[in-house]
Amino acid sequence: MATVGRALLIVAFAVALYGVGASLYGAFAGGRAWVDSGRRAVYALAGVLTGAFAIMEVAFLRSDFSFNVVATHSSTTTPTFYKATAAWSSQEGSLLLWVWLLSVWSSLALALTRRRVREVAPVATAVLMTFAGFFLMLTIFWANPFETLAAVPQEGTGLNPLLRHPAMMFHPPMLYSGYTLFSIPFAFAIGALVTRRLNAEWIVSTRRFALAAWLCLGVGIVLGARWSYTELGWGGYWAWDPVENASLLPWLTGTAFIHSIMIQERRGMLKVWNASLVLATGTLAILGTFLVRSGILDSIHAFGASTLGVPFLILIGAMVLGSVGLVVSRRAELRTEHRIDSLLSREAVFLAQNVILVALAFVVWWGTFFPLISEAVTGTRASVGPPWFDKYTVPLAFVLVALSGIGPLVPWRRLTLASVRRGFVLPAVVGGVVALALLLVPGAWSQPKAAAFAGVVGFVVASVVQELWRGMRARQSSAQESAPVALAGIVRRNRRRYGGYVVHAGFATLLLGVAVSSSFQHAKDVSLKPGQSARVGGYDIRYVRATSHAGSEKISLGAVLDVSKGGKHVATLRTTRGFYPSQDVTQGIVGRFFGGESESEVGLQAGFGRDVWTVIDPDIAPLEPIIQQGNDTFRRAMTGILARGGGRQQLAQLYALRDVAVTAVARRFVTRPWAADFRFIVSPLATWIWIGAIVTFLGGLIALWPAPATARRRVTAGYAARVARELARTTQ
Amino acid sequence: MNPSRKRRIRLVVALTAALLAAGALVYTSFSAGSDEKTAGQLLDGAVAGKTYTLAGTVKDGSVRRADGVLWFKVRDPHRPVSVRVRYTGLVPDPFREGRGVMVKVVRRGDLFVGEKDTMVTKCPSKYQVAPPRPGSRLASIA
Numbered sequence: 001m002a003t004v005g006r007a008l009l010i011v012a013f014a015v016a017l018y019g020v021g022a023s024l025y026g027a028f029a030g031g032r033a034w035v036d037s038g039r040r041a042v043y044a045l046a047g048v049l050t051g052a053f054a055i056m057e058v059a060f061l062r063s064d065f066s067f068n069v070v071a072t073h074s075s076t077t078t079p080t081f082y083k084a085t086a087a088w089s090s091q092e093g094s095l096l097l098w099v100w101l102l103s104v105w106s107s108l109a110l111a112l113t114r115r116r117v118r119e120v121a122p123v124a125t126a127v128l129m130t131f132a133g134f135f136l137m138l139t140i141f142w143a144n145p146f147e148t149l150a151a152v153p154q155e156g157t158g159l160n161p162l163l164r165h166p167a168m169m170f171h172p173p174m175l176y177s178g179y180t181l182f183s184i185p186f187a188f189a190i191g192a193l194v195t196r197r198l199n200a201e202w203i204v205s206t207r208r209f210a211l212a213a214w215l216c217l218g219v220g221i222v223l224g225a226r227w228s229y230t231e232l233g234w235g236g237y238w239a240w241d242p243v244e245n246a247s248l249l250p251w252l253t254g255t256a257f258i259h260s261i262m263i264q265e266r267r268g269m270l271k272v273w274n275a276s277l278v279l280a281t282g283t284l285a286i287l288g289t290f291l292v293r294s295g296i297l298d299s300i301h302a303f304g305a306s307t308l309g310v311p312f313l314i315l316i317g318a319m320v321l322g323s324v325g326l327v328v329s330r331r332a333e334l335r336t337e338h339r340i341d342s343l344l345s346r347e348a349v350f351l352a353q354n355v356i357l358v359a360l361a362f363v364v365w366w367g368t369f370f371p372l373i374s375e376a377v378t379g380t381r382a383s384v385g386p387p388w389f390d391k392y393t394v395p396l397a398f399v400l401v402a403l404s405g406i407g408p409l410v411p412w413r414r415l416t417l418a419s420v421r422r423g424f425v426l427p428a429v430v431g432g433v434v435a436l437a438l439l440l441v442p443g444a445w446s447q448p449k450a451a452a453f454a455g456v457v458g459f460v461v462a463s464v465v466q467e468l469w470r471g472m473r474a475r476q477s478s479a480q481e482s483a484p485v486a487l488a489g490i491v492r493r494n495r496r497r498y499g500g501y502v503v504h505a506g507f508a509t510l511l512l513g514v515a516v517s518s519s520f521q522h523a524k525d526v527s528l529k530p531g532q533s534a535r536v537g538g539y540d541i542r543y544v545r546a547t548s549h550a551g552s553e554k555i556s557l558g559a560v561l562d563v564s565k566g567g568k569h570v571a572t573l574r575t576t577r578g579f580y581p582s583q584d585v586t587q588g589i590v591g592r593f594f595g596g597e598s599e600s601e602v603g604l605q606a607g608f609g610r611d612v613w614t615v616i617d618p619d620i621a622p623l624e625p626i627i628q629q630g631n632d633t634f635r636r637a638m639t640g641i642l643a644r645g646g647g648r649q650q651l652a653q654l655y656a657l658r659d660v661a662v663t664a665v666a667r668r669f670v671t672r673p674w675a676a677d678f679r680f681i682v683s684p685l686a687t688w689i690w691i692g693a694i695v696t697f698l699g700g701l702i703a704l705w706p707a708p709a710t711a712r713r714r715v716t717a718g719y720a721a722r723v724a725r726e727l728a729r730t731t732q
Numbered sequence: 733m734n735p736s737r738k739r740r741i742r743l744v745v746a747l748t749a750a751l752l753a754a755g756a757l758v759y760t761s762f763s764a765g766s767d768e769k770t771a772g773q774l775l776d777g778a779v780a781g782k783t784y785t786l787a788g789t790v791k792d793g794s795v796r797r798a799d800g801v802l803w804f805k806v807r808d809p810h811r812p813v814s815v816r817v818r819y820t821g822l823v824p825d826p827f828r829e830g831r832g833v834m835v836k837v838v839r840r841g842d843l844f845v846g847e848k849d850t851m852v853t854k855c856p857s858k859y860q861v862a863p864p865r866p867g868s869r870l871a872s873i874a
Contacts, residue, residue: 161825162825162826232824232825233822233824233825234822234824234849235822241852339735339739359753362754362757363757366757366758366761367761370761370765371768374761374762374765377762378762380767380768381767381768382762382765382766382767382768382785383765383766383768383785383834384761384764384765384766385766385836385850387764388760388761388764388765391760392757525800525820525821525822527799527800597825597826597828598825598828599825600825617823619797621796621797677800679822
């Protein structure tokens with residue numbers, strides 16, 4: 001099967017090269033048949049790579065250790081769910097996933113646009129196939145997922161314990177979908193610039209893909225944050241780690257892009273800005289992929305040092321130089337058609353919001369790459385931590401959220417006093433009431449910034465509700481419908497607008513959760529014995545009893561904790577630390593069970609008002625004497641069996657005895673418990689981070705969902721009129 | 733005022749503001765940045781009281797815990813020297829001997845005291861367990 005997989009990769013590479021050649025030849029020599037052939041090559045690529053990816057997945061599911069990638073990232077004891085996800089825990093598998101997703105999304109984009117943007121699409125096809133060819137080159141020559149082992153091992157080395165979390169099934173595919181989907185508007189922008197077709201047509205054709213990319217990348221980022229919160233054992237969800245930042249960068253510029261294209265579609269403005277934004281977003285998506293793989297920056301979850309850095313740098317360099325060159329050479333055609341009439345207009349708010357998003361992206365980029373920048377400037381590698389990031393991102397996020405509430409209330413072209421009265425009064429009152437209400441909570445005076453942020457979130461949510469209410473009332477009076485039917489009707493007919501409003505409300509809620517949970521968080525590190533208690537954020541947490549479990553995958557030592565408030569039981573929490581066995585023989589026959597990788601299972605009581613979070617870090621030093629005794633005993637027994645020429649059966653009996661011994665050693669944590677270290681965190685409104693994220697992505701789905709036929713016809717008619725105007729202008 | 737002059741003034745103001753903001757960003761990053769040093773560099777010239785980011789590998793056999801305090805040594809990747817670190821706070825799950833770490837430290841004589849919750853451990857992409865043996869129902873090692 002590995003041979004078939006390798007052959008498919010080579011065929012895919014040839015198809016990609018053919019696609020580039022056929023599309024470019026068709027575009028510039030005028031052969032429509034070649035253009036169609038180039039497009040079909042993308043469909044063929046998707047088919048071939050689907051076959052290659054399926055072979056790799058089957059190899060993982062069957063634990064086929066003749067594949068090097070399976071032997072080094074999975075094992076027979078890995079649960080089936082995680083066997084499937086192990087495919088993308090490796091460098092090789094994740095590259096194959098990347099290029100497979102690129103081929104699938106590219107096929108979809110080209111199929112949907114085959115009757116539109118006819119001049120732009122062939123160049124876009126060539127760009128997409130160049131990306132595919134680049135990643136296929138990496139998988140064939142640098143990181144081949146179908147490399148086989150001469151001696152097939154009996155067992156694989158297993159999946160990194162930290163990756164055994166349900167979010168890991170979806171986190172990488174969603175991130176890669178985001179990255180690859182952003183390649184589509186990037187490719188069409190290149191096509192539009194090359195062919196000088198710089199009206200809004202390429203934007204209209206690809207905006208849905210930009211929105212899908214934004215949605216997928218956002219979901220991927222949130223799943224990663226959730227994994228961090230519930231698996232990594234530190235109690236946070238965002239650490240400004242370079243790999244986290246790598247995914248945030250294209251998301252920020254992509255968010256700016258999906259807002260600013262509305263101005264180009266509506267008023268023919270910001271053409272240079274939009275082209276630059278989408279080219280930057282596409283480049284940042286590749287930069288993110290590079291950052292994870294190159295090992296140039298220290299990160300908790302990079303793939304480590306590899307030889308992929310140089311090819312990626314060449315690609316990124318070509319993208320940056322090509323993008324800048326194209327935008328500069330086409331600046332005359334990118335001239336704006338209108339000017340902003342007033343700084344108090346929706347266009348101006350959109351522009352301000354764009355500037356804030358780009359400023360955020362710049363701050364994150366600078367902080368992420370600061371170790372390299374400082375090394376280049378001063379010769380010393382230095383890094384900046386979360387306080388530096390927070391110093392800039394918090395005020396920028398504050399303004400951004402405020403603008404997301406102001407934007408929907410401000411009309412296009414100019415704001416009048418009447419529209420201020422009509423739109424701003426109620427949301428401003430709600431925002432003020434929310435801020436004051438939070439300040440009345442005991443202890444809240446110490447965090448005025450959080451109260452102000454809550455007020456802004458109140459303003460945003462109220463503005464969204466007000467807009468929905470007004471739209472619904474207008475439809476009710478015109479169509480004589482009930483309130484729910486009218487609400488569904490306005491959303492259905494203008495999904496992009498109302499989906500966007502829901503996104504604003506969800507995102508503001510998410511940031512409210514971030515602001516309040518971090519400002520009013522109570523955290524405590526304590527060492528407790530069973531029966532002892534600690535008080536954190538008004539909660540009494542009692543260490544009830546120790547637990548131990550020797551399973552087929554790991555040894556778990558944990559605790560049962562009782563959480564109460566004012567003498568009233570609130571929750572029972574269970575937290576464990578899992579010790580996975582080590583391959584290091586020097587740790588001894590018994591010691592190896594306690595000396596490998598370890599991972600935390602968090603105890604969490606989530607609620608609308610607060611989360612109570614805990615993790616145990618048991619010190620296994622008190623077990624060392626008994627482990628050493630076990631090591632010595634079993635080494636002697638093993639030596640004896642081997643000296644006597646003992647058979648398989650005697651070894652099997654010895655291993656069964658060893659299992660009993662290991663279980664008994666772990667059991668000591670329960671029978672003779674000693675103090676264990678705990679981290680307790682009480683975070684108010686932390687659950688609202690995840691609720692806000694769900695609302696945000698629901699809003700994104702509403703905006704992404706195709707409009708009903710009648711509404712689409714109306715939009716298309718408006719768009720056709722606009723294209724006609726642009727054509728008339730260019731032919732004058 | 734002439735609209736084009738008005739636009740030009742606005743542009744100059746906006747660019748000046750952006751330049752000032754970028755300047756502040758650059759300045760604060762260089763002043764707030766913590767220098768990354770290896771064990772050898774710290775032993776050669778670390779100033780007492782100044783914060784550094786120590787980067788290196790946890791030395792085998794050096795990890796000890798007592799009363800909620802983690803003691804370990806960080807090895808220099810280029811020279812046969814190491815520094816002793818006293819650390820309290822969050823210990824990332826992947827932390828262990830032989831693993832790459834970064835931690836913010838302050839020198840106190842021969843000892844380097846880690847700042848609470850500043851340790852970052854590099855996560856290995858490949859995880860190792862040994863093959864199973866017949867008769868074992870526990871995790872797959874022998």
